């Protein structure tokens with residue numbers, strides 16, 4: 001039996017599909033009230049003939065990373081774990097909760113995994129956990145984390161989370177870690193990187209000058225399973241397909257969604273103004289700001305990522321991001337209900 005955390009999320013749902021497709025016996029941890037509707041749709045999207053049956057084969061169990069008893073129960077009879085659950089947020093008010101889920105939650109999971117003699121643990125980390133490179137250097141697995149005011153709180157908690165996994169590996173748990181760049185694929189448009197498509201479809205007018213790596217959610221899932229099934233242990237791998245500017249990505253999304261591509265460049269000054277204005281709007285309306293100080297600053301940074309190590313280890317070809325954008329767009333064209341501004345996932 002395999003246990004997956006975060007199965008209702010963008011990465012986790014693609015991973016569940018990959019495992020189900022390969023005929024694995026899978027248990028998925030979900031929180032009380034979390035919704036599996038989009039996962040079911042996704043299975044059907046990727047396989048209209050067998051998707052429903054594959055989804056029905058998943059054994060959903062209720063639990064929470066911060067509830068040790070539920071983790072112990074979920075691990076009964078489990079041999080392997082994939083850890084995709086985390087909180088992805090750049091809002092200051094989410095900091096404490098994000099630390100509790102990402103760092104303490106991961107510590108809980110690896111501790112219970114060690115008590116249950118889990119054979120292999122695959123951790124979904126992030127390139128955010130690698131830290132900032134020196135100018136002109138492409139980011140790879142060899143980068144050493146340095147404390148800096150420029151690190152986002154999300155990055156700090158992902159670094160803390162990865163450290164817990166390395167600690168467990170030193171204590172005897174065989175682990176493999178993936179560090180994806182920005183993941184592109186169909187997912188809940190109200191959260192994580194799936195929000196990017198929604199913003200462009202809604203007619204976003206501005207783009208920023210930043211560059212970053214992007215990777216298709218299907219490739220992240222395939223690589224995680226291939227690594228877990230391989231002899232590789234106690235290594236980490238950057239997962240990325242292409243380095244693109246945000247403008248390039250937004251233009252692809254606009255092309256496939258029928259929206260107009262963002263026209264105006266938001267440089268550093270405009271971005272600084274924008275997050276402050278968003279903050280004021282959120283104080284007045286009580287709604288979450290659409291842009292935070294951290295997202296605004298990150299969006300203007302140029303970072304390049306290397307996938308040499310994983311390509312050597314697995315001989316994999318990553319899908320072009322154009323294909324990831326097309327897949328995302330075709331999914332939402334078929335199920336536009338998820339993009340409605342008033343739509344909330346029913347629980």
Ligand SMILES: NC(=O)c1ccc[n+]([C@@H]2O[C@H](COP(=O)([O-])OP(=O)(O)OC[C@H]3O[C@@H](n4cnc5c(N)ncnc54)[C@H](OP(=O)(O)O)[C@@H]3O)[C@@H](O)[C@H]2O)c1
Nearest residue numbers: 006008009010011031034064065085086126182183192193
């Ligand atoms: N998306 C990206 O661009 C990207 C890039 C690099 C790395 N990553 C990493 O990939 C992983 C998955 O990200 P994602 O984009 O799939 O995020 P997501 O769509 O926001 O999904 C997060 C998942 O974590 C679950 N979760 C949150 N708190 C939990 C808790 N306390 N206990 C149990 N489950 C909990 C959520 O369950 P509910 O349904 O109950 O909320 C959901 O299934 C994360 O570790 C993230 O850091 C993502």
